[in-house]
Amino acid sequence: MGFELDRVGLVHANGQAQGQRALRAVSIVAARGERLAIIGPSGAGKTTLLRILATSIRPTEGRVSVLGAHPWQLGAGELRRLRSRIGFIHQAPPIPPRQRAITAVIAGRLGQWPWWKSALSLLYPADIAGPRDQLARLDLADRLFDRCDRLSGGQLQRVGVARVLYQRPDLLLADEPVSAMDPALADLAVSQLHSEAQSRGVTLVASLHAVDIALRWFPRVIGLKAGEIVFDLPPAQVSDSVLRDLYASETALPSQDSEPFHPHVEHAQEAAGAARASVAPPRVI
Amino acid sequence: MSAVSFAERRAALGFCLHCWLSLLLLAVLVWGSFAYLSLDLARLFTAESGRGMLQFAMRFFPPDISAEFLRKIAKGTLETLAISAVGTLLAAGAGLLLALPAAGRMGGVLKGLTRFLLNALRSVPELVWAALMVLAAGLGPFAGTLALALHTSGVLGRLFAESLENAPPEPARALAESGAAPALAFVYGTLPVITPQLVSYSLYRWEMNIRMATVLGFVGAGGLGQMLYYELSLLHEPQASSVIIAMLALVVLVDAASAWVRRRQMRPAG
Numbered sequence: 001m002g003f004e005l006d007r008v009g010l011v012h013a014n015g016q017a018q019g020q021r022a023l024r025a026v027s028i029v030a031a032r033g034e035r036l037a038i039i040g041p042s043g044a045g046k047t048t049l050l051r052i053l054a055t056s057i058r059p060t061e062g063r064v065s066v067l068g069a070h071p072w073q074l075g076a077g078e079l080r081r082l083r084s085r086i087g088f089i090h091q092a093p094p095i096p097p098r099q100r101a102i103t104a105v106i107a108g109r110l111g112q113w114p115w116w117k118s119a120l121s122l123l124y125p126a127d128i129a130g131p132r133d134q135l136a137r138l139d140l141a142d143r144l145f146d147r148c149d150r151l152s153g154g155q156l157q158r159v160g161v162a163r164v165l166y167q168r169p170d171l172l173l174a175d176e177p178v179s180a181m182d183p184a185l186a187d188l189a190v191s192q193l194h195s196e197a198q199s200r201g202v203t204l205v206a207s208l209h210a211v212d213i214a215l216r217w218f219p220r221v222i223g224l225k226a227g228e229i230v231f232d233l234p235p236a237q238v239s240d241s242v243l244r245d246l247y248a249s250e251t252a253l254p255s256q257d258s259e260p261f262h263p264h265v266e267h268a269q270e271a272a273g274a275a276r277a278s279v280a281p282p283r284v285i
Numbered sequence: 286m287s288a289v290s291f292a293e294r295r296a297a298l299g300f301c302l303h304c305w306l307s308l309l310l311l312a313v314l315v316w317g318s319f320a321y322l323s324l325d326l327a328r329l330f331t332a333e334s335g336r337g338m339l340q341f342a343m344r345f346f347p348p349d350i351s352a353e354f355l356r357k358i359a360k361g362t363l364e365t366l367a368i369s370a371v372g373t374l375l376a377a378g379a380g381l382l383l384a385l386p387a388a389g390r391m392g393g394v395l396k397g398l399t400r401f402l403l404n405a406l407r408s409v410p411e412l413v414w415a416a417l418m419v420l421a422a423g424l425g426p427f428a429g430t431l432a433l434a435l436h437t438s439g440v441l442g443r444l445f446a447e448s449l450e451n452a453p454p455e456p457a458r459a460l461a462e463s464g465a466a467p468a469l470a471f472v473y474g475t476l477p478v479i480t481p482q483l484v485s486y487s488l489y490r491w492e493m494n495i496r497m498a499t500v501l502g503f504v505g506a507g508g509l510g511q512m513l514y515y516e517l518s519l520l521h522e523p524q525a526s527s528v529i530i531a532m533l534a535l536v537v538l539v540d541a542a543s544a545w546v547r548r549r550q551m552r553p554a555g
Binding site: 054055056080081082083084085086087088090092094095096097098099103107108110111112115118119122164167169 | 453455456460461462464465466468469473474477478481
């Protein structure tokens with residue numbers, strides 16, 4: 001009961017990219033507990049693919065089945081219940097700047113808690129140990145009560161990871177989850193995602209810019225280029241020539257060490273959104 | 286040094302032709318106004334009128350500072366503060382409720398309707414609302430509170446709606462996509478982003494409303510203003526002067542307090 005994509009395609013219907021094709025005939029079947037990495041050059045459609053799995057955009061072609069359900073045939077209530085079982089780690093963590101880390105983590109369970117428990121947690125957190133333990137897994141327990149605008153980019157990204165770990169989803173999607181972290185922390189974060197996936201049988205899909213992390217950690221690596229799947233292989237069979245073909249237009253293979261945090265073209269909008277979120281000044285008239 | 290040529294003089298005169306025209310227009314307007322209102326400017330500056338003004342001013346001194354009257358002033362001051370505080374608080378609540386549809390979160394029809402309502406509330410001045418509310422609810426602080434609440438709802442609703450429209454949608458959308466109900470996604474994802482703005486708008490309007498509440502009493506809506514109107518009507522100048530001093534003190538205090546609060550609020554994280 002992982003997910004199934006059957007010849008999924010997407011042509012943007014509106015916005016700046018109107019009429020552009022983002023995905024073409026993508027078919028992936030993943031079982032419960034499988035761990036997949038998606039790699040590919042910027043603009044290949046990695047984020048689009050993840051957002052289709054997150055049920056946040058509806059593909060224009062093909063069939064989607066997530067956790068045994070067809071999201072676009074569900075009613076509003078059922079869709080919400082399905083979504084509460086899907087966790088999405090955003091590259092630019094969508095967290096209000098003034099929110100405290102503990103509140104940002106607690107927000108992961110809003111879809112599962114009764115509304116009064118969520119509402120009261122704004123005044124006094126209904127669970128302190130849980131968020132603390134999740135942050136501790138990422139070496140961030142000491143920032144539990146800090147405001148998120150006082151955290152560095154890498155720390156904020158770890159809060160975003162902790163939120164999704166705290167959500168305890170059955171399908172864990174991660175869009176460049178470690179792009180702002182140094183290599184050691186990136187390894188720690190990815191290892192925690194893996195232990196979560198293995199211990200609870202969670203299906204894990206991560207898009208990664210750093211090829212070395214993908215090959216080191218994931219039993220299944222999918223190469224995506226110009227909206228199409230180029231290969232779907234175990235890491236041992238992902239040879240240098242396969243990678244060179246995938247990144248044909250790029251000069252060097254990207255890795256976590258060589259690639260500091262640079263939002264790519266496909267993430268430019270999200271990054272801009274995050275920047276806006278962090279500079280909303282109190283305006284006085 | 287050579288002589289200034291005629292062409293140069295003409296250029297110097299011409300380079301600000303519209304300044305000359307504006308000055309001329311202003312002079313004509315001032316003269317016209319005085320003539321139309323039959324004001325005799327010269328009479329204002331005679332020795333006799335100077336004496337008259339001095340006598341009038343002296344009637345306000347010394348102010349009445351008997352313990353009994355000071356107690357009345359204290360009561361009036363508190364009433365003014367209470368009118369403004371309750372009025373602003375009601376307006377902030379109503380403003381936030383109206384801002385949600387006005388920011389287009391509940392469809393285009395409701396957006397248009399609430400925008401119209403907010404404009405209507407805002408375009409009627411507080412004093413007019415107060416006069417209407419005195420007719421509707423009777424003399425006293427209740428009418429003043431309602432008047433402030435109605436006008437300020439329009440102002441704050443509009444400002445809050447703009448804050449909502451400018452708030453980044455990503456945090457709330459991310460929560461909604463992890464199964465959070467819309468209301469919870471709003472309070473966890475959007476409200477924390479805009480709260481500083483909402484608070485600073487509300488404080489600013491409260492400050493304005495305290496000043497406004499001192500005046501609203503003139504139409505019978507309670508507070509210091511009503512006291513001032515009452516004492517002036519009976520030609521009790523010493524009492525009126527005490528009330529005016531109390532009003533000034535209140536406004537100065539409120540300005541200082543709000544500057545202090547805003548400085549604290551604007552301080553960067555740290």
